[in-house]
Amino acid sequence: MRYSWGIRHVRQRRHVVKISLILSGLIILLVLLLGFTTLDAAKFFGGFGMSLLRVTIAYFIALFIAVTLALTVTSSKLAENIFIPILDVLQSFPSFALFPLLIVWFGRTAQVTVIILVVAMIWPILFTVLTAKKQIREDLIEAAHAFDVRGFNFLKWVSFPLILPAIVTGSLVAWGEAWEAIIAAEIIVSISGVGTYLSNVATSNPRQLVIGISLLLLLLFLLNKYIWLPLLNRSMKYQQE
Numbered sequence: 001m002r003y004s005w006g007i008r009h010v011r012q013r014r015h016v017v018k019i020s021l022i023l024s025g026l027i028i029l030l031v032l033l034l035g036f037t038t039l040d041a042a043k044f045f046g047g048f049g050m051s052l053l054r055v056t057i058a059y060f061i062a063l064f065i066a067v068t069l070a071l072t073v074t075s076s077k078l079a080e081n082i083f084i085p086i087l088d089v090l091q092s093f094p095s096f097a098l099f100p101l102l103i104v105w106f107g108r109t110a111q112v113t114v115i116i117l118v119v120a121m122i123w124p125i126l127f128t129v130l131t132a133k134k135q136i137r138e139d140l141i142e143a144a145h146a147f148d149v150r151g152f153n154f155l156k157w158v159s160f161p162l163i164l165p166a167i168v169t170g171s172l173v174a175w176g177e178a179w180e181a182i183i184a185a186e187i188i189v190s191i192s193g194v195g196t197y198l199s200n201v202a203t204s205n206p207r208q209l210v211i212g213i214s215l216l217l218l219l220l221f222l223l224n225k226y227i228w229l230p231l232l233n234r235s236m237k238y239q240q241e
Helices: 013-034 041-073 077-090 095-106 111-134 138-146 151-188 194-204 206-238
Strands: none
Touching: 041 077, 041 111, 041 151, 041 194, 041 206, 077 111, 095 111, 095 151, 111 151, 138 151, 151 194, 151 206, 194 206
């Protein structure tokens, strides 16, 4: 049951900034010391852009499915009793076990093959949202019903704001897992991407490999720092007391 627990703790902002500056400084220093000019920038950044696009598409697919499933499953006790154990088992299924079947259906070079594998990021989002939805306080639900806030309005003004911190927190975990999956998937299939680039230079030019990995870490770090952490901080204002 990897993700069936709630994620509650968020690091202090000053601590995050301090660690962020140290980490980015070390990565930049490493890249400069190794020599950035040895990197094939066009292939690396072109591959990173393709990988980022695939991860983004897979993320929004996973987000939609996860939130829809969580809201549906928690709509009644019967649905919870039936579907939560099933989902708990399914999350343990290795997504790459589907790889041979996806190749048969879509082909080795199909974009959809990689995207489907990356959609496996759904699990941390799904289970953090499930946990948050089940923890919505009864007095808030009763107050909303007292003012006749039901249906779509209840979802918009009560459920969604209260599960927003869980969505962002689960997304942070899912985003990291998605990049692990995309690198592996691109190495296996014959498709352009940063994983393919790193795989190609692994044996021919180890220096480019080290620089490429360092730059990849830096780019992912910047995405987390300037997109995900601000989203996380903003979402915390909707957290239940």
